[in-house]
Amino acid sequence: MDEVFEKRLPKPEDLNAMTEESLKAAFAGESQAAEKYLVFAERADEDGYPNVAKLFRAISFAETRHARNHLRTMKGIHTTADNLRSAFAGESFEIDEMYPAYLEIAKVQSNTQAGRSIKYALKAEMDHKWMYAQSRETVLAGKDIEDKPVSVCLICGHTAIGDLPDKCPVCAAAKEYYRTF
């Protein structure tokens, strides 16, 4: 199917600096729109508008296509081994730099809800970092990772490979509230 799309997708390109800045900003915008619309879809379901929810999910998918196109044009999509390395680097930055700094500031400003939102993310990124590191080793050896389910807590994003805990070790959600992939 991808060969069918290949010729119509924007191609990776050597970009001038200002155009690259534009596409980076557009990628940030499309990504946030896609995520917001998924949240709005859940809210529409709760409000009793299932067809509006479906619309938000469809348009979220459209924004995901735009995000992918911008990322591809900026040469941000590589082989799986390289993608795992860039994913690992992103998680490492969030763990080592971004979230600890944000958490300190939230403490100084006594923003407890912001602090929770930051801590939930920080804890999950630690799971992701080692999963990506181990997966990269396996892929570099030319093998896929083991065929095991991956489950995610829908409150805090805690991520587990294989068996589920009885409750989330980070936010205590019951195990029924994990989504399994």
Next chain:
Amino acid sequence: MAGPFLNTPPQPEDKGVMTAANIKAALAGESQASQKYLAFADVADNEGYPNVARLFRAVAYAESTHARNHLSVLGGIGSTADNLKAAWGGETFEIDEMYPAYDAVAEMQGNKSARTSIRYAFKAEMDHQGIYDSTLKGVEGKKDLSAVPARVCPVCGHTVIGDAPDECPQCGTVGVYFKEF
């Protein structure tokens, strides 16, 4: 969301200016990570790593829960009518300001592929603006949309309510590949 959880997602609060700026930056970061991992999952599938693809999709979902938590803390989740207004506002900004400015720069710099990526998004945002506008009118009268499916072009994000065209008017992809919601 209450009941089985000791914790619920973080809630809106009055924030310090620095914390508000940080949570906005974290929302941007989580949204971009989620969208990157979805693109990386497609590559992993194409390269014959279905279990790595599953890991990327699960972690993308985890980042979506973080994006939702940050958006909640920022007070960015309203009623469905409010969410439709916010979505319409975002699309309008991209149509009136962002993409025309970016396209002018990319044209001046001769970055053809970037222009394609920008044009695909710009055209689809016009679809979305119109659909959100008519949907909001219904929801303000407490009416859900009709159950007619939305369909989205997997290459350029062109969005229609109802049947897919024979081929996408923006990018030429055959209508059979449109994704139905």
